[in-house]
Amino acid sequence: MSFIRPFSKLAPALASLTISGFSSFSSRGSDWPQFRGPDSTGVATDAKISESPKIDWSVPLPGRGLSSPIVVSGKVFITCASGPKQERLHLICFNGADGSKIWERELQATGRTMTQAKNRVASCTPCSDGRRIFAIWSSNDMAAFDLEGNLLWMRGLTEDYPNASNSLGMASSPIVLGETVVTMIENDSESYSLGLDANTGRNLWKLDRPKSVNWTSPVSWRADAKSQPVALLQSSKGLLAVDPASGSRLWEFAKGGSSMSSSVVADGIIYTPSNGITALSPHSNNAPPTEVWNSKQINPNTISPVVLDGRIFSINGAGVISAADAKTGANQWKLRVVGPFSGSPVGAGTRLLAVNEKGLAQIVDTTAPSGAVIGKLQLPLNEETKEFVLCTPALDGEHVFVRSDSALWRLGK
């Protein structure tokens, strides 16, 4: 069955773009279940990034946000926030094939909704274990739903811990490891990280954390495929590894870290934004990790790095992609692309995709001697409202999902 989605009313520029029918389900990939996808790597091993993407469909969103969409079983889940103070919190489920809305849930913020101008209340990306969706907003309201939109549990973390907030806005995205939802509520005042029971939302553990703003997200590491994952909590102090089931502290790397750019794990190595980038090799006996290399020349700034095809890539705010050897940290090339950027790049195969703040999606061939932009697509943003794109895209087979304050797009080939 083919389905032609009506044009969005966003901008006349949309008329100049080709709208194609949706792709069949066979081009759907594995889930993209959290911020930066499977295992927070920013990479989908079974996805393909087209060098000539086109907009398949777009749908308007009822509120603002910069959280990434996630994809579970062909459904796209996205948060946003509406109202004069962004106090109405939305979680919406769309059909990934045609953008039709399947369900929408709305709750009222019980915590503070103040953010700085560029941040949003819907800044944290939800996560999923394939059966449930766990969503949190900057107001520290958290809710869990099944895939049909039935409410499973809810927490108002500012009701519980009144001084846990950030007037600039929170942005850390949770992850779910086994039956634990790991979420970081770190800020200048009442700062902590939580392990919540995925079934009930009750605290399994609560760790006091450095009293310092922190917009990074937890990631996981495991010694091998049979081992239990370890949760990595990053802060300006460094990295703390904890057992997600109990919250027990396992090891610590305390040489500092970014409060904005999150770590990435690839092939057992943790690449953490610390003094540039530091590559760490943890040990299964919980001894402190070995530092494999450090490069101050790779500066991820606010953007999280990606490891792809043996290289580590980062983009600085101005729009320079740095590529380095993932094994040694040795610089390989730098490529200027059109910035500025707030969202992190994602990758598949040997290609990177990054969407800048002005909605320009750029596809980079990382095998070219100095990297090369091989494709671009301009999203039709509303110039009158100075709309911008701050989210990190999501990959699903041959499709890319990206959002702005007002719309969700699916890009295809």
Next chain:
Amino acid sequence: MKAFLTTLLLASAANLYGAVDASLNTLAAVGREGAGNEAASAAWKEVVRQGPSALPALLAAAGKGSPVADNWLRLAADVIVENALRAKQSLPLKEVEAFIADTAHAAAGRRIAFDLLQKADPARANALEPSLIQDPVQELRRGAVQRIIDSAKTQNAGDAKACYLRALDAVRDEDQTRFLTGELKKLGVPVDLPKHFGFLMKWNVIGPFDNTDRKGFDAVYPPEKEIRLDAAYEGKGQQVKWASFESADEYGKLDFNKPFGMQKEVTGYAVTTFDSPDERDAELRLGGKNAWKVWLNGALLFGRDEYHRGQQMDQYKLKCRLKKGANTILVKCCQNEQKETWTVEWEFQLRVCDSAGTAILSAKADVK
């Protein structure tokens, strides 16, 4: 047989209502840190299963528990309405409208009721909205105010002015107020913003005390132990005394840099007396980007040790109980060590209002 069936039906109805009430009570009872979540999850499904018939009781249950509990109820109402619309099932909209109209109901319930009316029958909600212009719930009157603002834009200056004044009487949201103030100013009508919002303008201030290494936030300086306006104390490197200070800012900002100079790693205090005609519930709403604490009649209401992350009106809403007569409001405001140009502010703004944001004015103008 007929009597038996009637009895059976009545018993079933009683059981159903009993089941709904029990489920609603479970939702209203969710506590801190997810207490009650397991039971609430099952109860939520039961309430949704009951469908539209559960809505009146659901609305009545809102406001009995915490705001988190209200969200459980809100989401149940949402799904009931969504399911009913999809199945073309009727909803008790007459009862919902009556619920909204009765301001004796809890604010949370009335807000949920209006939202579900908007979803189920937008035309009906649109027709009702203008009547909410003076509603005790701040969120409910916003739409009615906006209608007046929008209508004024198409009118001549004289009629527009009348519209804007009518809207000003009702407005409680800052963004709408700023717009109205701007438009009225263009039309030659000044607005007394401090009076409109209830900002406290007249204070006695003392400082600086020390805040080196941000330790001043927790340090207990003399104003936290006693308010003696003729006292002198040892401050940071100097003797300090209370002095009167009046804000000239139309949004009530008290700038400690003015009496004390632009200093770093210091703490200041401001105290005022607020005269309430009655004992009553109120809110102290504070905005500020420095670390602060607020006491009411000697009891600490709240404190926050965050610096220079942003400031806005009504940033913090502190629920309190004013006593009849004189109430002492003490504010502690700390400046830290940061040197960036955007960290020079050492100030706060504070207003007294009800839960709708309506200003509560002190019965006495002078500060003692």
